[in-house]
Amino acid sequence: MTADEARRPRIRVLIADDQDLVRYGMRLVLEAEDDISVVGEASDGSSAISTAMRLAPDVILMDVRMPGTNGIDATRELSTRLPGARVLVLTTYDLDEYAFGALRAGAAGFLLKNTRPAELVAAIRTVATGDAVTSPRLTSKLIEVALPQLTPQSPDPQDDALAALTEREQDVFVQVGRGLTNTEIAEVLHLSESTVKAHFGRILVKLDLPNRVQAVILAYELGIVRAGE
Incomplete structure (x- = not known):
């Protein structure tokens, strides 16, 4: 690690997913990076909101489909209550109307759950800088699916x-x-x-x-x- 990298503030990440194994796998990937720190986990939308409000992470990895409060509603509430946090939506299908709903609710990006670890890390760094990120082919295909909305x-x-x-x-x-x-x-x-x-x-x-x-x-x-x- 260079001196500049050592001085660079870590990106604080919250992982929200109802599957324990998914959260564990993401934590392993992210904590291997020098500039990323996983500060918390949540297993549903409601706990994602309360945990995010308590920890104020830079980036929230948000599963779209979770029990109770879903990822869309959680994203919408956090966009209002914690605008400084960047929500990165995770879903299984690239043509998912739920993912589009989360983007409209204020999410900064969209990734498939089968995204390669390096792409996940790159996406987190991108949204942490204030930019948006989407999976390949998202713009045209997702908009096409969402046009009726x-x-x-x-x-x-x-x-x-x-x-x-x-x-x-x-x-x-x-x-x-x-x-x-x-x-x-x-x-x-x-x-x-x-x-x-x-x-x-x-x-x-x-x-x-x-x-x-x-x-x-x-x-x-x-x-x-x-x-x-």
């Missing part, structure tokens, strides 16, 4: 939030809604990747959005991006 409408030109976006920020917003990465957006709009990141950061602030996933959902709800585009 959305209520697309034509964007109101008088909408204060959208009107606050510059023309270039609106261009970036459209490409984000289409599921493009910052690198891909930079290529499409002939911008540097750092410029795209700066534009997107301002978009999140102006539209009061927590992460990229919520930006994609909003783009569909406003009708700025439509299925098949």
Whole structure:
């Protein structure tokens, strides 16, 4: 471990899953990392909420389907009561309407339970920095499944939030809604990747959005991006 790594604060993680073996396996994987510390566990949504409020973790690994209070409701409540914590949703199926519900409730990311350990660790580090993460192929497939739950409408030109976006920020917003990465957006709009990141950061602030996933959902709800585009 380098001196810089030693000084870096550890990412504090709470694991919420109703299966003991799953929690044990995740703990083994995460505690092998120098920059991650598992500070607690929960076996249902209710205990996930109370434990998170007590420990204030940086990242919460949240199983979607748990007895009692499910992962969606727990995520929604924590998004309000503990906005500084980043919820990373875990589910068995990549086309899971429950996972989409959790994303709408404020989760910062979505991963399958069969995700490789290295990808899980990388995802935790990503959401801990304030970014969002989704499993491969999530954006197009999950949005396709979730379209019946959305209520697309034509964007109101008088909408204060959208009107606050510059023309270039609106261009970036459209490409984000289409599921493009910052690198891909930079290529499409002939911008540097750092410029795209700066534009997107301002978009999140102006539209009061927590992460990229919520930006994609909003783009569909406003009708700025439509299925098949």
